[in-house]
Structures are given as structure tokens and as C-alpha cells.
Amino acid sequence: MTSSIRCFTSVNNCYLPKARVLAESVKAHHPDWQFDLVLSDTPIDPFDLEKEPFDTLLTLDQLGVENWQSWAFMHRVVELCTATKGMAAMRILEEHNPNFLIYLDPDTAVFNSMDNLIDLLHTHPLILTPHQLCPETELPAIIDNEICSLKHGIFNLGFFAVKNAGQGRDFIQWWNERLLHFCYDDIPSGLFTDQKWCDHAPVFFDQLHILRKSNYNVATWNLAHRDVAMGDDGTILVDGRPLRFYHFTGYDSGAGATMLAKYASSNTVVNELWDWYARQLERHGQEQLGRCPWAYSVFDNGEKIENAMRRLYRDRKDLQISFPDPFDTSREDGGFLAWWQMGHDR
Structure with a gap:
């Protein structure tokens, strides 16, 4: 079966x-x-x-x-x-x-x-x-x-x-x-x-x-100990075995490129792999979506949510009870955002 x-x-x-x-x-x-x-x-x-x-x-x-x-x-x-x-x-x-x-x-x-x-x-x-x-x-x-x-x-x-x-x-x-x-x-x-x-x-x-x-799970944090090469048939090999999957960690932040330069700058196969990945991302809308704003980074009125707001809300059960949907600013009392802006009990 x-x-x-x-x-x-x-x-x-x-x-x-x-x-x-x-x-x-x-x-x-x-x-x-x-x-x-x-x-x-x-x-x-x-x-x-x-x-x-x-x-x-x-x-x-x-x-x-x-x-x-x-x-x-x-x-x-x-x-x-x-x-x-x-x-x-x-x-x-x-x-x-x-x-x-x-x-x-x-x-x-x-x-x-x-x-x-x-x-x-x-x-x-x-x-x-x-x-x-x-x-x-x-x-x-x-x-x-x-x-x-x-x-x-x-x-x-x-x-x-x-x-x-x-x-x-x-x-x-x-x-x-x-x-x-x-x-x-x-x-x-x-x-x-x-x-x-x-x-x-x-x-x-x-x-x-x-x-x-x-x-498996090849990435910049382990490249220093893995021999990545190209086989005669075009298969990418890691220590002589076919690469199963590669983790392009830190691509957007630039941390991946920094670590790549530090641990695999002379490895043309790995650098070509990153170039291939960049082309695939562009083909799939990286330019349009790569900087797309996160829906839950703001209240429903568009005002940005600060990290301190999130921390306080998760630490306070009373706030979770009072504001079951903290994104909502349409309530008569203005919701969690209005409470925060009034500086209540912080």
C-alpha cells in the first residue's frame, strides 16, 4: 500500500x-x-x-x-x-x-x-x-x-x-x-x-x-564542515552524496550572504546555488511581495503595534479579558490602543 x-x-x-x-x-x-x-x-x-x-x-x-x-x-x-x-x-x-x-x-x-x-x-x-x-x-x-x-x-x-x-x-x-x-x-x-x-x-x-x-539541511551554519561540489552528471553533491535540501537562511536580512562570504566564499557551487535561488524568488514575485506589510503589524486603523504593547498584553490577563480583540479600535472606548495611549496602569 x-x-x-x-x-x-x-x-x-x-x-x-x-x-x-x-x-x-x-x-x-x-x-x-x-x-x-x-x-x-x-x-x-x-x-x-x-x-x-x-x-x-x-x-x-x-x-x-x-x-x-x-x-x-x-x-x-x-x-x-x-x-x-x-x-x-x-x-x-x-x-x-x-x-x-x-x-x-x-x-x-x-x-x-x-x-x-x-x-x-x-x-x-x-x-x-x-x-x-x-x-x-x-x-x-x-x-x-x-x-x-x-x-x-x-x-x-x-x-x-x-x-x-x-x-x-x-x-x-x-x-x-x-x-x-x-x-x-x-x-x-x-x-x-x-x-x-x-x-x-x-x-x-x-x-x-x-x-x-x-x-540534509545544508546551511551557512554548517558549510565549513561540508564539501559541496558538482558531480559529473550535474548533481550537487555534499561529501560525495546528493544534496537533499538546502536551507537559504538569512536571505532577506543579508546575514546569509555575510556568513556565505565568511565560510564558503571560494566555493563556486554554493555561490551559484544562491544565485539560482535569487532568480527563482524573482520569478515567483519577490520584488512585489518581498516587502509586503504584515497584516498583524498594525491595528485595524493602520497604526503600528509596538513590541512593548504585545509584551504587556500577553503578560496581563486582565487586558486580554477587557480587550479580546486588541486589533479593534472601533469600540466605543477605542479598544486596547486607546487604553495604551491614555497611559493607563503601565
């Missing part, structure tokens, strides 16, 4: 070009896989699913969060797009009942078949990839990579794969419960969005498989 496999990613509108590149790359190697898009934004107008490389669209109001407007207001954009990953995974597993579910960050592209992952999932219900596979030897790299992982998480949650049974389902349920309440970029408090939580995973889930193959 053929296995049912779904893949998904989570974005706001400015990452839609990246999600299109990712979905196309998945479908190129696995046309039978279903691809779900999770959107923490207001869909662009027009958004025609028939013309997109996605099979389904999930928006915030469809994820089953009680009073989702209140919950969304507590998060900045990256926090929200990562907080939805657990509940989207739960919904996909429950609604579509696939045998296996794979998540990939939108700034990722697949370059070869990932059937080996599915083979692993038959015996390992949960698969994660660490940021590093071997110790750094130079002080700058220790700071850039190992210390960075200590702050942001040992595992990169730009990828995970689960079997829809046993510890695969147990992991998703546990992770989702944590993300519902604690998916914040707050490193001093021990939190980094969805990722830092998974430092617990090897202890809580003894059937976890740590994928140590260097041709």
Missing part, C-alpha cells in the same frame, strides 16, 4: 515567493506528496489556490485557537509563524490522516528525492537535524555556530519529520502545547520561538532519530 505523505511550511505574505519555490521543488521530486501552506497573514488579493503550487491553505482562524486575534496579537511575525507550526501539524494529522508529515522552512529548496527520509520514518517516528554535526576548531566559528546553537537551540526546526503514530504524534502534541503558550524570542528567559523547546526532545522521546547525514 502506498504511503500517504504531506509536507507543509509556515509563512506571512512576504515569504510567499519562498514558499512557492519550496513547494515547486518538493513537487518536482515528489509529485504525489500533498503540500499545505500555513499563512499567518491576510491572503493577498487575489490568492488563487488553483494557480499556486500548494494543495491547501490554512489561515489563523482555521487552526482552532480560542480567540485567535488575542493570541496573534501577543506575537511578533517570526514568533507567530513558528507558533502556528505545532497546531497546523496537529490539524493536518487529524484532518488528512497521512502516514507521515514533513515540515520545511519556506527558505528551503529540495534538490533530490527524500525517499530515504520516508524509509527512516518507518522505524523512527520522529526525525530532527542538529545545527552542527561536529565540533568547531576555530574560535570565531565556535562563537558563530556553537554558541549560537546554545542560544537558539541544538536542533534546527526548519525541518522535522514525524510518523502519524506513537512518539511522532506524542511529540507534535507536546510541542504544540508549548508553542501555544511560550513561542517567543526571549533568549534571556531560555526561549527561542519553537526551536529551543526541542533541546528536550532526545530526553522526552527516546525513539527520536537524530539525522546526521551531511547532505
